[in-house]
Amino acid sequence: MLKGNKVGLRARHEDDIPVLRAELYDDVVNASRAEGGPWRPITPGSKDPRLVVDDKEQGLVPFSVVELDGGTLIGTATLWGIDNHNRAAHIGLGLLPSSRGKGYGTDVVAALCHYGFIVRGLQRLQIETLSDNTAMLRSAERNGFVREGVMRSSAWVMGEFMDEVLLGLLAQDWKPGSKV
Numbered sequence: 001m002l003k004g005n006k007v008g009l010r011a012r013h014e015d016d017i018p019v020l021r022a023e024l025y026d027d028v029v030n031a032s033r034a035e036g037g038p039w040r041p042i043t044p045g046s047k048d049p050r051l052v053v054d055d056k057e058q059g060l061v062p063f064s065v066v067e068l069d070g071g072t073l074i075g076t077a078t079l080w081g082i083d084n085h086n087r088a089a090h091i092g093l094g095l096l097p098s099s100r101g102k103g104y105g106t107d108v109v110a111a112l113c114h115y116g117f118i119v120r121g122l123q124r125l126q127i128e129t130l131s132d133n134t135a136m137l138r139s140a141e142r143n144g145f146v147r148e149g150v151m152r153s154s155a156w157v158m159g160e161f162m163d164e165v166l167l168g169l170l171a172q173d174w175k176p177g178s179k180v
Contacts, residue, residue: 002063002115004107009063009077009115012053016064016073020051023096024076032158033130034094051076058082061115065093065108074099077108079116087123089116093136105139110177113143117171124170130155131163143177145169 002009025031025048031039035050042048053062059082065075075095082089091112095104109127116122127145129136141147145167153161 002111002119003068004111006068006102006107007074007104007111008066008068008071009108009111010066012051012062012064012076017048017051019073019096020064020076020094021048024094025050027097029158030094030097033133034092036155058084065095065104067099067104074104075108077112079112079120082120082122087121088126089120089122089124090126090128091116092127100135105135106142109139109143109145113169113174114176117174118176122171124168126169127167128164129167130157131165137165137167140167140169143169144174146173 021042024034025042028039051062054060059080061079061082063077064073065077066073073096075093077091077093079089079091091109093105093108093112095108113125116125125145127136127140128151129140131150137147146169147165148168149166151164151166154164155162
């Protein structure tokens, strides 16, 4: 397990899946804001491709996020689009509604940076987020990410086009702050 100050990133457990599905992906608005495609319901009992881990997939590393104090599941974190040639990847996270606003996001981003830069030896990490996602923007910037641009009207979300902000962080600019 990777440990931050408040959270741990661990392997996805089978019993995490129903909680994450119910709390993050069955909510049409939340799922529409978090994903690049349209929301669609998943048949109960079926394998949800957003949550089931394929250990053979080299370009995607999904984690479950837990509180260090007690081990309660509070969300999901992902290193995705891993490009081993260019030594770059994207990071993303989703916190359960009851876990938002408590500083966990900043800690998750820090742990993902440690994983990307130290464990995987990457040179660049990148985040794309909706321009009104102030919590993610704040978590990224607290970890040293720099706003590199705005992708105008690049995301279709709940009936409207929205801007996305592109943030990047290079290994040499990263200042580790959490214990891992």
